Amino acid sequence: MSKRWADPWLLLLLLALLARMATLGAYPLMDTTEARYAEVARLMLESGNWVTPYIDYGVPFWGKPPLSFWLSASSFALLGVNEFAARLPSLLCGFACLLLMIVPCRALGIRNVALPLTLCATSLVFFVSSGAVMTEASLLLAVTLSLVSAIQVLLSNGDTRLWQYLFFVGLALGMLAKGPVAVVLSGTPLLLWAFLHGGLDTLWRAFPWIRGTLLFFLISAPWYLLAEYRTPGFLEYFFIGEHFQRFIVPGWEGDLYGSGHHRARGTIWLYWLLGAFPLSTFALAAFGTRVLRTRSAPKNHRNFLSVDFFLLYFSITPLVFFTLASNILWAYIAPGIPALALLLARHWPFASCKRSGTRTLSLYGIAAMVPMLFPILAGLIQINPHLVKSEKFMIQAAREQFPDLPVFYLGGTEFSARFYSGGAARAWNPTEHENRLPAMAVLAVRKDQNQDLQTLLEDFRPVYSNLRYYLYRSNSPQLETKETLEADWTEPASYQQAWQNIADPPDPADVGLAAQKLQYR
Known part of the structure; x- marks a missing residue:
């Protein structure tokens, strides 16, 4: 066996990927998130309406853009309506994120490519999101595409024209995956880095802002306009309700499809500590034992240390952004995980552990905890299915x-x-x-x-x-x-027949009333 295949980090990465793939269909879809989004995708396939997601027969779902539903419905069409098909798109999005993370490793001076990929893949939130019916996986892919594209444009010495436009493609995909929050999570760290590190002029000259913005709207805007045309009132509810009131108003009661997740402000940092494990543990240990060291500047004479801050800003933007939010979920930390893994891999402080066999085994053992324990948990659910919230x-x-x-x-x-x-x-x-x-x-x-x-x-x-x-x-x-x-x-008629019987799009007031009558849990 070659040294490359004997690398423990590569073996751990393969373990994580195999464990996640093996458990995709090993346990049922659970309420509320997984089952809700899977049902939306099932209705999309059943109805043949790929524009407006529906949460029930005759009730439009205005809560999320359609990208994740498109992916799951397409998977249902190819593989049938089942758990494996519902979760497969999230796995592919997670796998694509890992492939994208390989690209900037050389520019970032990371020699062991398997290290950042493993740190990312074995973190709890990435592992779960990359195999769950959630919108986070498609958002994570979009944000990672923008991250990698920005690094390539700002650091690479080669032709970066493709990456210049892929940055805007990532923003557009994020708009279709989650909405404006994707632009905030990708744009804020870039602007913050430019302001604080004297890179405004570099940033302005690095990207084709006019043509890139046109590409962004060309990809993302048509669906939003068509969705508003099909179900008037969507844009107001989605942009004002879902992206303002949800995060500002504690226990927001305007949610048409459930109830707000009221948490104490600042809870997102606790979610990061637990949800990013073991990456969060490694990061705290690294930052607690050494200060980031300035490396020698590359041949293009750019300030190489500023890249560390760029990755740091990218990794903490979700935490800072959601610090004052009351309605949050633990999966909101996911977009910052790839950047943190790349940053930690650049300054990996545990190389000296190789000299101690016990410490080395402990390090790898911590990294392997999530991919090893998750299949065991899936097996317990198979033995006793009453452990989970699924019907x-x-x-x-x-x-x-x-x-x-x-x-x-x-x-x-x-x-x-x-x-x-x-x-x-x-x-x-x-x-x-x-x-x-x-x-x-x-x-x-x-x-x-x-x-x-x-x-x-x-x-x-x-x-x-x-x-x-x-x-x-x-x-x-x-x-x-x-x-x-x-x-x-x-017996409910097929959704397609029900829709064909509607002469005009439903009135927004009727949509809200119909959604409120459904007592979802």
Whole structure:
């Protein structure tokens, strides 16, 4: 075996990639994020409408741009509607990020290319995002493309015309993946570096700003304009609600599709400490034991130390940007991970550990923790599926035991229930049916509601349970006739047929009312 293949960092990188690929379909889609976005992609494929994402039949989803849904729906079309196909696009985005990180290693003076790739791939947030149905993977790819392009343009001695335009392509893809936040996360560190390190003139001359901006709008603007035309009110909700009020207003109640994730301001730094592990641990150890050293300037006489600050600004911009935000998720730290991995690889302080076998094994052991433990966790879920918030196995149980009966969720339907039932599992609100429960059906009742509904459930018997729900079947079909039930409930028509019956786009007020009626969890 050659020395290159014997490199422990390369072996760890292969371990991480294999572990992530092997677990893509090993556990069910979980509520809320994964199952919700997978259901949006399933509806996109079912409807044939690739412009407006829909969160339910007749309810447009204004919360996110379509790039991740396009990728998942395309994967469904090729591989079928399943967990592996839903998660595969995120894996490919993560793999593309790692390939992009190879490009600037020479310009950054990184000799061991496997080191930054492994540091990135084994971090918890990157590992999870690169195999989860989330918008973070496509955003991460877009931001990494802009990062790498900027490094190549500012440091490379060769022809950089392609990278000049790829920088703007990354911004445009970010707009289609997550929205304006992608431009903020990519543009802020570049401008900050230029202001603080005397690079404004260099920055202005390095990029074709006019033609690049035109390319940016040519790629990103058409979808936004078409989406507003199809469902008026989208632009106002998306730009003002999702990108201003969500982060400024604590517990923002304007969310049409869920509830705000209220956290104490500054929580993003705790998320970074835990979510970037073990990269965060290595970074704190490195910065705590040595100061970044100035390296000799390359032949083009540019200040090589300023590159360190450029990478530092890129890695902390998500943390600073979301410090004052109240509605945040831990995955928001992901865009800064590749830059931090490159920065740490430039000043890797643990090379001396090779002299100590124990320290070396400890270092590699820490790096391998996430890719080694994740398959074990996936295996535990297979053994005991009730450990996770997913309705996959309840839907399977209902279909196996009562294949001819519809499945109702009392009060509101989980996204995973609708995904695994192909949209057939629906909500049942007793107050809308004179406090009656359906007899010719199976009924899922939340465990925290079970005691309050004992009177209504007297004639029902439990047949299955999971982490959150009991599944009931009536013992007294005489409570309702089949004809009465069919009058109260009809099988959902295909989304495409429902859309074709709509002469005009839905009114924005109706969209908001319809979304608020759906009690998502």
